[in-house]
Amino acid sequence: MTIRYAVGTTEHTVDVLTGGFSIADHVERLDPRNSSGTEWVTFILAGGGEIALRDSAIVAIERHATEP
Numbered sequence: 001m002t003i004r005y006a007v008g009t010t011e012h013t014v015d016v017l018t019g020g021f022s023i024a025d026h027v028e029r030l031d032p033r034n035s036s037g038t039e040w041v042t043f044i045l046a047g048g049g050e051i052a053l054r055d056s057a058i059v060a061i062e063r064h065a066t067e068p
Contacts, residue, residue, distance in 0.1 A: 016043035
């Protein structure tokens, strides 16, 4: 999946693995009603390693199109 996030006024994207969670699970854990907006969320990078993003910086979670 792709995470779109903002640093200042610049938007970035990063491809990450789902970690076994559905897109709905990720969206729910980032819902402002479920977090303070100051928490760090860690994702596993598709190319290896991890990225930690402040939950309030995440603009969107996008699912990759799947092959039939």
